[in-house]
Amino acid sequence: MIPHDILTLYTAKAIEYLVAIAFIACFIPFWRYAMSAKAQPAEATVKARVPRRTQWVEWFQVSPEVAYHPGHAWARAERPGLVTVGMDDFAQKLVGPIAEVSLPHVGARVSQGEPAWSVRADGQSVSMLSPIDGVVAAVNPNIVSSPDLVNRDPYGDGWLVRVHAPKAEATLKGLLQPRLARRWIEEATNDLRRLMAPELGLALQDGGVPVDGIAHAIDPSDWRRVARTFLLT
Amino acid sequence: MRSDAVALQSQGWLTEKIFLGLTPRAYLRSLLTPGNLAVALILVSGLGIIAYRFIYGLGAATNLSQDTPWGLWIGFDMLCGVALAAGGFTLASSVYLLGLKEYHPVVRPAVLTAFLGYVFAAIGLACDLGRPWNFPTPFLFSFGTTSVMFEVGWCVLLYTLVLAAEFTPSVFEWLGLKRWRDFMLKLTVGLTVAAVVLSTLHQASLGGLFLMAPHRIHPLWYSPFIPIFFFISAITAGLSMVIVESGLSHRAFAHRADHHVNLDRLTIGLARAAAVVLFTYFFARLQGLADGNHWALLLTGWGAWYLFEVVGFVLVPSLVLASAARREQVKLIRWTAAWVVLGVVVNRLNVSVIAFNWNVTPRYVPSVMEILTTITLVTMGVTVFRWVVNRMPVLAELPEYRETR
Numbered sequence: 001m002i003p004h005d006i007l008t009l010y011t012a013k014a015i016e017y018l019v020a021i022a023f024i025a026c027f028i029p030f031w032r033y034a035m036s037a038k039a040q041p042a043e044a045t046v047k048a049r050v051p052r053r054t055q056w057v058e059w060f061q062v063s064p065e066v067a068y069h070p071g072h073a074w075a076r077a078e079r080p081g082l083v084t085v086g087m088d089d090f091a092q093k094l095v096g097p098i099a100e101v102s103l104p105h106v107g108a109r110v111s112q113g114e115p116a117w118s119v120r121a122d123g124q125s126v127s128m129l130s131p132i133d134g135v136v137a138a139v140n141p142n143i144v145s146s147p148d149l150v151n152r153d154p155y156g157d158g159w160l161v162r163v164h165a166p167k168a169e170a171t172l173k174g175l176l177q178p179r180l181a182r183r184w185i186e187e188a189t190n191d192l193r194r195l196m197a198p199e200l201g202l203a204l205q206d207g208g209v210p211v212d213g214i215a216h217a218i219d220p221s222d223w224r225r226v227a228r229t230f231l232l233t
Numbered sequence: 234m235r236s237d238a239v240a241l242q243s244q245g246w247l248t249e250k251i252f253l254g255l256t257p258r259a260y261l262r263s264l265l266t267p268g269n270l271a272v273a274l275i276l277v278s279g280l281g282i283i284a285y286r287f288i289y290g291l292g293a294a295t296n297l298s299q300d301t302p303w304g305l306w307i308g309f310d311m312l313c314g315v316a317l318a319a320g321g322f323t324l325a326s327s328v329y330l331l332g333l334k335e336y337h338p339v340v341r342p343a344v345l346t347a348f349l350g351y352v353f354a355a356i357g358l359a360c361d362l363g364r365p366w367n368f369p370t371p372f373l374f375s376f377g378t379t380s381v382m383f384e385v386g387w388c389v390l391l392y393t394l395v396l397a398a399e400f401t402p403s404v405f406e407w408l409g410l411k412r413w414r415d416f417m418l419k420l421t422v423g424l425t426v427a428a429v430v431l432s433t434l435h436q437a438s439l440g441g442l443f444l445m446a447p448h449r450i451h452p453l454w455y456s457p458f459i460p461i462f463f464f465i466s467a468i469t470a471g472l473s474m475v476i477v478e479s480g481l482s483h484r485a486f487a488h489r490a491d492h493h494v495n496l497d498r499l500t501i502g503l504a505r506a507a508a509v510v511l512f513t514y515f516f517a518r519l520q521g522l523a524d525g526n527h528w529a530l531l532l533t534g535w536g537a538w539y540l541f542e543v544v545g546f547v548l549v550p551s552l553v554l555a556s557a558a559r560r561e562q563v564k565l566i567r568w569t570a571a572w573v574v575l576g577v578v579v580n581r582l583n584v585s586v587i588a589f590n591w592n593v594t595p596r597y598v599p600s601v602m603e604i605l606t607t608i609t610l611v612t613m614g615v616t617v618f619r620w621v622v623n624r625m626p627v628l629a630e631l632p633e634y635r636e637t638r
Contacts, residue, residue, distance in 0.1 A: 011526070012523060012524065012526040015523040015526075016520060016523045016524060018523075019516060019519050019520050019523050020520070022516070023513075023516035023519075023520075026512075026516075027512065027513070027516075030508075030509070030512050030555065031509060033555055033559065034505050034508045034509055034512075034554075034555035034558060034559065035505060036559060037559060037561070077495075079561065080495065080497065080498035080501060080561065081498075169335055169495060169498060170334070170335055
């Protein structure tokens with residue numbers, strides 16, 4: 001082999017190594033870019049997806065557009081990988097007029113079945129479980145100034161957090177879907193009936209809806225215990 | 234009496250399974266649409282041409298010669314058909330081996346597309362054989378283990394059988410044969426492993442065929458890495474084909490689709506995978522160029538065509554797919570996936586037809602009969618796909634089977 005060929009060979013090999021190094025250097029940022037989701041304004045999607053209809057099951061409203069966690073939190077996929085989370089009508093009626101909601105910070109990780117936020121009512125607070133795994137992408141900014149939004153519109157303006165959940169679809173499938181949720185709320189209502197004090201029972205005989213703060217009505221001295229029984233905390 | 238009952242029963246079966254619930258006369262009348270008439274015209278003329286080719290031989294029907302024995306039927310029907318069918322093993326392995334269960338709704342159409350792709354590629358190959366009556370020879374009489382075609386032939390045959398077996402659960406659900414369907418489902422993982430092994434072998438060895446002709450292929454396309462290029466690009470083709478096919482199917486067969494499936498989400502996931510594989514493929518092609526040290530050739534006319542292929546059909550769509558997946562622009566993803574599919578077709582035609590015998594004159598240009606035969610085979614594939622999807626549970630599982638996958 002003449003020297004010229006050796007030089008050519010070395011140059012070719014050097015370029016091959018450079019291509020390999022360039023690939024490794026470019027691949028990692030490209031991978032991160034391709035696998036990430038572009039951040040979108042948190043508010044816009046939620047306002048566009050406020051549920052338009054709810055159905056009454058016994059004394060409680062059930063939304064057919066959300067999936068339910070047995071701890072009375074709901075989850076709704078806004079777009080792939082992004083889920084809005086809130087507490088259901090049963091939970092807000094159980095707890096009663098809410099004075100304060102302590103939400104996780106943006107960027108905090110929440111895990112399905114683990115306490116994620118707490119609500120304060122009648123001077124005491126009670127935790128609630130997250131219906132989904134993921135990272136908090138946004139919190140409802142209006143909840144801090146108007147926590148009663150949860151009481152007024154639990155499936156709409158009273159949403160609590162939005163969670164970035166890459167495996168949302170699979171997780172949501174594991175939650176109670178509307179048809180099953182209606183039966184589940186019926187059973188929870190029957191459990192409530194069994195616990196109720198006579199004065200609350202009287203309020204129902206005309207077919208009306210029980211007063212807000214059902215847990216307090218059942219046991220004024222320790223309403224948290226009642227609430228925690230249903231909220232699974 | 235009994236025979237009357239049997240006749241009625243079989244008529245009901247035919248009505249339900251074959252005639253889509255219509256009487257034979259109403260069914261035939263429903264077929265009289267402008268689209269179907271165009272398909273019938275293509276099939277009648279195309280089948281006539283295929284018959285002509287078998288009666289009068291390759292010389293009469295094609296522009297192939299001793300210098301250019303492989304033309305459009307190998308370059309498009311075989312090489313592109315097999316590459317675009319790679320969605321079958323890519324999706325099946327993702328779902329059944331890697332556990333990405335959320336992609337299960339697109340596995341069946343991908344497997345069906347792959348199966349039809351292979352069957353019609355084999356028909357194209359049969360058309361291309363100078364002595365087609367020798368077709369069974371390497372499988373039955375003389376294996377020819379020293380031939381590079383031995384591996385390709387056997388792998389393609391075995392993989393076509395594996396694809397047929399992978400698709401049988403849909404057929405058995407359609408026929409109501411639950412036990413048979415359950416039995417075949419138990420074989421799913423084994424079949425998927427076989428699919429991955431066979432596909433890896435023959436997708437690469439289809440490229441390996443061209444290692445025998447280093448002086449016939451333009452240096453920009455010839456590389457010792459051709460088998461690796463073919464394999465990686467087949468994965469990009471398969472993923473892109475699934476994106477295109479699922480988008481079209483869910484629109485064309487909306488009445489047969491599972492509306493609980495969030496197809497947009499699956500499309501975005503597939504686009505991410507395709508973007509990453511395309512990106513890797515671009516650098517692999519660059520490595521091939523570096524290995525041959527053919528940088529100077531990039532400044533020639535062939536170099537411009539090479540760059541058009543590698544940048545225009547590989548790098549740019551990779552970046553567009555990544556960006557569109559990130560922004561969740563599903564429509565852009567589908568158009569870009571079609572662009573990638575076209576890119577793989579351009580690549581296979583470059584290697585096997587355009588840059589093959591690049592320095593030989595006169596240049597090979599496919600005859601009208603070759604082009605019409607190819608159009609006929611593609612039309613047959615689409616027609617069979619439509620027939621199957623309209624009857625069998627392909628885009629959606631039957632509710633009674635949904636629990637037992």
